[in-house]
Amino acid sequence: MTVLILLFNAVSFFLSLWIVIPAPIFSLLPLSVGAPEISHWLVLTNTIALLFTVFRLKSLPILIGMIFALSLSLIPIAQFPATAQQASSAMKSSLGEQRVLPGFRSAPFVLLDAFRGIPKAEIRQTLNIPVAQSDNVPLTMNVYRPMRSGKNPAIVMIYGGAWRAGNPNSNEEFSRYMAAQGYTVLAIDYRHAPRYQFPTQLEDIRTALEFIQQNADQYEVDVDRMAIMGRSAGGHLAMLTAFATDAFPFRAVVNYYSPVELTEGYNNPPFPDPIDSRDVLRNFLGGTPIERSDLYRQASPHQQVRSNLPPILLIYGGKDHIVESKFGRGLYEKLKQNGNNAVLIEIPWAEHAFDAVFNGVSNQLSLYYTERFLASTLK
Secondary structure, three states: OHHHHHHHHHHHHHHHHOOOOOOOOHHHHHHHHHHHHOHHHHHHHHHHHHHHHHHHHOOHHHHHHHHHHHHHHOHHHHHHHHHHHHHHHHHHHHHOOOOOOOOOOOOOOOHHHHHHOOOOOOOEEEEEEEEEEEOOEEEEEEEEEOOOOOOEEEEEEEOOOOOOOOOOOOOHHHHHHHHHOOOEEEEEOOOOOOOOOOOHHHHHHHHHHHHHHHOOOOOOEEEEEEEEEEEOHHHHHHHHHHHOOOOOOOOEEEEEOOOOOHHHHHHOOOOOOOOOHHHHHHHHHOOOOOOOHHHHHHOOHHHHOOOOOOOEEEEEEOOOOOOOHHHHHHHHHHHHHOOOOEEEEEEOOOOOOHHHOOOOHHHHHHHHHHHHHHHHHHO
16 A cells, blocks of 8 residues: 555656656657646645645655645646736737627636536537648648538638648647537648648648638638637748738637747757757758748748738747747737737746647636637627
8 A cells, every 4th residue: 555655646746747847858748738737636636645645654755745746736726817817808908898608618717627628519520621632742621510500700720730740630629619619610731841841831721721712601611700720830820821911811810839930949949949949940941040041031920920910819838848938929019019909828837739638727728718819809
């Protein structure tokens, strides 16, 4: 029994450390991403471990260790109220009173959902729709729709993956959730680096947008009420698409933790840098900023900001060690300087790709404000 208690305590202590320790290498990234998002579970396990220590182990060093672990697991919970208040103020400042529709999240964090998962509703889905064949690479699209028929506001979804991996199945839980809220979600595809370098990806997105417009009736898309959204590399491509001078007239843009200033990202990578950011950028753009300065500029959403852009929601993790949150703040400031309507939400405990844990602390917060942002701009 003592051995099992020690093992239980050690695992709980080890996982809690990753709430504050950044991943030094890619293989450890799931720990630093996931630990803050399951902090409610860690509070529970650390509390149990603490009780085991007091009543069974009776060891002062272990007791101190478990108190430390419990304090780490409480960090997201302690920071949550102020973060939610700041997010609410940012939303109200930019959008006024938001529309709250039936089926919306009741609160930025629901403890029951954190343990059981966010309930799923029935939807219609059509997968692997052929969109184009580009250089013998098939490009497909997934469509997620509510059960009721009729035209819906639409969300064009672009997946992340450092421009070199991923497919339209990515973030399916989010796509299904938004479809249940009354949207047609169109998860599109693009060719990957390093074989296909920028701006190939933008060409593929344009091809997908043309396909969507041509088949809007079939997929129940209201082309007058469309948003574009992406995460990481996908958010980067979504912004470049929406910021173009000849862009489709999207009604909203949603960007989760995407790179926005690629030259600065190359010259000053995060530390630690678990994905080797410079290698990723060289693969995407075919060289360094010195070698491809114009291309780095063209591929940086920060450099493409202009006036009269659609409203944009920016969500970044304060502990992101792939795309640092300072880039999101810089983009937000430039958008506002150019007279655009923008909302910035920074989640202080969150790492990159925090929403991989769909019912986690950060994604519940993000989902709460994302659905309200989209309802205010599309419905």
